[in-house]
Amino acid sequence: MKLLAFLKVVRAPPTLSKITGPLQCRLFQPDFVPRDPKAKPKRYKYPAFYDPYGPKPPPSDKIIQLAERIAALPPEELKQIGPTLRDKLRHPKMEPISTEGMDLGPQAGAAGGSAKSEEKKAEKTAFDVKLEKFDAAAKIKVIKEVRAFTNLGLKEAKDLVEKAPVLLKQGVTKEEANDIIEKLKTAGGVAVME
Structure with a gap:
């Protein structure tokens, strides 16, 4: 008797009323409409370059005039702009990274072989x-x-x-x-x- 009741439960097909909650499949949702197999897939246009901050407003006239004045400076004064701005804005000084002891491949060895060996002997x-x-x-x-x-x-x-x-x-x-x-x-x- 118990065996027959067990077989009825096991062989019983699932009904729509039993499939509810998080286990409910998309096919059985009432508002699901299958995609037309003959329809073309949607093409999305990607921007030419990715800007994570979104569109920016155009620079003000004051900034444009300042940029033009900087571009018109002689090369000696252009070299002084970076350090002066760093000091005024209190940015930390960028220290060069030493690559001594790193394997940078064949391009590093061919560029300055004898000069580097002389430096290493001098500063050992x-x-x-x-x-x-x-x-x-x-x-x-x-x-x-x-x-x-x-x-x-x-x-x-x-x-x-x-x-x-x-x-x-x-x-x-x-x-x-x-x-x-x-x-x-x-x-x-x-x-x-x-």
């Missing part, structure tokens, strides 16, 4: 310290010095020293690099600054 502030060699008798002293200026353990410092020539420290100032080189020299090693 970070140096690397490289251990070239050391005396076998002074190996323990060199390992102690390496541990002093690097935060390595005994085994790591020993392995690093045994790999000589090897970079010991990167990106240090010139004074710090000279200090490290002197300490290694007194311990019995030969280090260079790159």
